[in-house]
Amino acid sequence: MGFRTIFVKNGDSLRLKLDNLEIYKKGETYSIPLPDVESVILEGGDTVITNRILTRLAQYHIDVVVCDNKYMPAGIYLGMGQYHRSAKRALWQTNWDENLKKEAWTRIVRQKIMNQIGFAHYQGIEEERLINLEDLCEAILPGDESNREGHVAKVYFNSLYGLGFTREEDCFPNACMDYGYAIIRAQMARSAVSLGLLPMLGVFHKNEYNSFNLIDDLMEPFRPLMDYYIHQTVLSETEQYLTYEKRLTLIDFLNQKIKVNNKKVYINHAMTEFVSSFIKAMESKNFNHLHEITFSGFVECGRK
Structure with a gap:
């Protein structure tokens, strides 16, 4: 079960490296194992996330919260078929x-x-x-x-x-x-x-x-x-x-x-x-x- 909530601010970029989510922020790189992640919160008009990342997040049952231009959560992305029955x-x-x-x-x-x-x-x-x-x-x-x-x-x-x-x-x-x-x-x-x-x-x-x-x-x-x-x-x-x-x-x-x-x-x-x-x-x-x-x-x- 994941336990980390990742907050991605305007201009930060995300990449996948093996089973890790890499975040590039102000010249620094932060790497978080996907099994440790529970939620990702995205805000800012310049924040970009790829289909490859979304697919992997869904596979790990990680929810993604998208915020509007007033920083208020506007949508939730959840993977399908997370339960076995x-x-x-x-x-x-x-x-x-x-x-x-x-x-x-x-x-x-x-x-x-x-x-x-x-x-x-x-x-x-x-x-x-x-x-x-x-x-x-x-x-x-x-x-x-x-x-x-x-x-x-x-x-x-x-x-x-x-x-x-x-x-x-x-x-x-x-x-x-x-x-x-x-x-x-x-x-x-x-x-x-x-x-x-x-x-x-x-x-x-x-x-x-x-x-x-x-x-x-x-x-x-x-x-x-x-x-x-x-x-x-x-x-x-x-x-x-x-x-x-x-x-x-x-x-x-x-x-x-x-x-x-x-x-x-x-x-x-x-x-x-x-x-x-x-x-x-x-x-x-x-x-x-x-x-x-x-x-x-x-x-x-x-x-x-």
Whole structure:
């Protein structure tokens, strides 16, 4: 399993040498064994990657994230047929029972909301708002039919960034969240596809124009962890621009540790294990198998 995320900036060039990815940067050559690479992130209009490199990256199950001219991730390249029984798993996924999908979404969204509450409490949000968030969490219906998630999001973000704040607002915190969430999305897509799941068939998200409905479902518990990480790293500084260094910091979220089932693992590995536990829960129809992704487990590992 790869563990390195390679960030290729504007003007850097890439080559293959045997089973190594060579990167030419400012007159220096860096060589990374392909088995060590998990993801490659490309940005800049002058960055060039060849078909030969893309083919080899796909063979090694390395995902490629392409960024636009505003440095925001715009696309994901994933290899085909990474799982040895992909057709069997795809057929199984298309036959998921609606009640089972509702139960899965209820468990996932509850984890997300509990992590939001954990971060809000950490930030010292006033007691009345915390009680409101907890009441909303307790009121979740099967499949979250009453959209408690949406109500929680409004209280949560208004508590963190002020009344009137929306996720559509053009501001630095939103730029950080957009970039950070895109990094989580790309990593979760890699994890899901590597285990034979079809990313477009979700348990809750069902947009016919979205190729990553399932990914948007499974990544939810990790979003509040990114919110905390953003506050602890890039938002604690005075500069209000998503610089190259800040983008590297957000990418490094995947290399942070979290405690899951009393075991400390890196976030990128926790995502793959979360997907694997999701599959086991869906197969057995027992959601006690679903891993708990907790805010406290992330904060504990971040302490020096």
